[in-house]
Amino acid sequence: MSESFDFDIIVAGAGVGGISAALAAARLQMKVLLLEQAGEVGGTGVFSSVSLICTFRDSQGRPITSGIHRELFPAAYTHYNEKLVPTYDEQELKAAYERLLASEPTLTLWTNCQVTQADRQDGRIVRLHIEGSRTAAVTAKVYLDATADGNLSALAGMEYQLGREGDGKLQSATATFKVSGIDCSLLKEPDIRQWQAIHSLRKELLPYYLDMKAAGRTGNPRQSITCFPYPDGKALLFNSTSVLDVDPTRPETVARGKEEGIRQAQELFETIRQHPAFHHAKLDYIAPKLGIREGRRIVGEYVLTAEDCLQSRRFDDMVAACAYALDIHSPDGGATRLESIPEPGYYHIPYRSLIPKGCANLLLSSRCISGTHEAHSSYRIMASVSAIGEAAGTAAALCVFQGLEDVREVNPAHIRFILQLRGQFIEGEVERTPMPASAAWAAEMKES
Ligand SMILES: Cc1cc2nc3c(=O)[nH]c(=O)nc-3n(C[C@H](O)[C@H](O)[C@H](O)COP(=O)(O)OP(=O)(O)OC[C@H]3O[C@@H](n4cnc5c(N)ncnc54)[C@H](O)[C@@H]3O)c2cc1C
Structure with missing residues (x-):
């Protein structure tokens, strides 16, 4: 028989995006459920062994990603030296994920649990069905898609794009x-x-x-x-x-x-x-899991383009930044296209790219955010996906404790305020907002 459970926020997928989102929301006293279909957390960065900490620095060497990414890869910040190749050991990363997740009392992790169905009503997700080590129906106020390939959004009927414009071909995959x-x-x-x-x-x-x-x-x-x-x-x-x-x-x-x-x-x-x-x-x-670079890109309120990346675009609703080049591993087997981000060496990722069109309580929290095939080849790296996840988790928590009906109502200046307090890199206006001191306080805030 299927059991039922209720949470404030449910995150589907425990790669770097989902883990960053779950941590950000739990640190704001939210009752969070993190679901992972595999037996262990880590996703691509652990089980496809990618090794390199791709650049998260602008042309001057200044970090434009920090926050939870810094907790995951501290040596890349404290021992930075441009002559050295910044890399990590996947087992150490997995241990860091497990330690950080276990230290949040309001966070529940269920592994071996695949989201197999998303029920939608009046433009909202009302329930997820999970199978695996548990068969259950789970509910929340806000849901986050951190499945990399947009699996949750697809189950909820969201519009998506797949592959290169024109022929739908995807970047090549790699067994490392x-x-x-x-x-x-x-x-x-x-x-x-x-x-x-x-x-x-x-x-x-x-x-x-x-x-x-x-x-x-x-x-x-x-x-x-x-x-x-x-x-x-x-x-x-x-x-x-x-x-x-x-x-x-x-x-x-x-x-x-x-x-x-x-x-x-x-x-x-x-x-x-x-x-x-x-x-x-x-x-x-x-590596036990074939490294897949690209999957569904969910169509959101804003579609990030190659021009945005290559013009180092700034957005008023900036919630994350990316300094990594356009890096397209040819879908046809030819040479890799690598194009750097021009001065000052990074672009903004707008909150609207994290909001899928047509759903009031769903946010994108992994490489499946709204962007083109070319733009995706840049922001898919772990530093940016961690920053995206941290922003999505923070936005979801704000939506819950401010009692908002739609994730579109969350003020990006509030998201930036909290990200800034937590040590994340942000640019643009910030607006102070009260933060919950406990789960009970959050509930009170919502009622008042
Ligand atoms: C070969 C290769 C090399 C790369 N090299 C680098 C590099 O050197 N440096 C770098 O920074 N980046 C690199 N990247 C990119 C980067 O590793 C990934 O884009 C990034 O880790 C993706 O993180 P994510 O959280 O979006 O997804 P993932 O880490 O893939 O996590 C998604 C998780 O969701 C789970 N999931 C999926 N569907 C469901 C469901 N229905 N229910 C429950 N759980 C579900 C999956 O099991 C998975 O654990 C590389 C990628 C590849 C493939």
């Missing part, structure tokens, strides 16, 4: 893999924690890879080798395979893509072992 046991003393530049050494290493490995391609021993369309060091400088994460035509809304393409990704990872590992520094190297693991 970890290699240890490297004899760095045999490399031209042995300290692989440095950018210069990593660029040099990629060049050293390239001829082996090109020979393999020329001999037809791989189906990997990628033209170069990409790898990053683990923080201790003793292992490497290869982000260097490329699988085309993987669409997360079609499970059969994901299953086929995973097989192809594993095949390419094994082929590449065998090839790099020909380099003397890798003769005794070990393939520690291939």
Whole structure:
């Protein structure tokens, strides 16, 4: 029999966006339920092993993302040095997620729970149905879609776009893999924690890879080798395979893509072992989840475009910022398109891009926010998704404790006020608003 539970806020998906949102809302005394279909929290940043902390700094080196992202990756702030490759260990990140989530008394986490149905009435979500370790109906005042692929929004009937404008093709997917046991003393530049050494290493490995391609021993369309060091400088994460035509809304393409990704990872590992520094190297693991870069983009009150990114646009309803380049891993297998954000090196993400059209109590809290295929290739990185999640969780909490009927009524200047108090980077006007000191206080505020 299906049980029923009621919360203030429900977040679907426990990747970096969902976790940041759940923490932000729980820190405002909200009763939060975080749902994750997998057995453990972490999402892509843990189970697809992405390793690099992509840039969150403007052209002057100033952080334009901080807040919860800083709690997750403290060394990237405290030990910043532009000569070093900023990376993280996925097991440490998972431990940080678990520690932060466990420290919030008003936050409930259910893993192995998939949202399978969203009931909608009069332009609002009224109930979610979950299956897995529990079969239940759950209700809340505000719902957050942190599923990366917009699964909750799609279940609720929201309009969405998928893939490249014109032909709907998606960015390529990647099976990353970890290699240890490297004899760095045999490399031209042995300290692989440095950018210069990593660029040099990629060049050293390239001829082996090109020979393999020329001999037809791989189906990997990628033209170069990409790898990053683990923080201790003793292992490497290869982000260097490329699988085309993987669409997360079609499970059969994901299953086929995973097989192809594993095949390419094994082929590449065998090839790099020909380099003397890798003769005794070990393939520690291939990431358990195929890395999928792109899924549904939910159509919201504002659609963020490539022009907005490339003109470093400012918005009055700014709630997050992004400094990362447009980075499109070609859907056709060609070269990656990389285009930097011009001076001052970042753009604003407006609150309206977090609000799906046609629903009063749903917010987007992961890479599925409203934007084009090109813009998505930039803000999909973990720093921006964490900032998006933190803003969405804060907005949802404001909606609840101010007793608002529609997430559109939340004042972005109030969101920024709270984000600023919490140490997040913000720009634009802030307007002070009382914050709940306890769950009971929040309920009182709503009634008065
Ligand atoms: C190969 C690859 C390399 C990358 N490299 C980098 C990099 O170097 N640096 C960087 O910053 N970014 C990188 N990225 C991008 C970045 O990792 C992701 O875009 C980001 O982590 C997405 O976070 P998210 O919270 O939106 O989604 P996810 O982390 O994917 O989390 C979504 C969660 O929702 C859950 N879920 C889905 N549907 C449901 C449902 N119905 N019910 C319950 N739960 C559900 C999923 O199981 C998942 O745990 C890379 C991405 C890929 C694929």
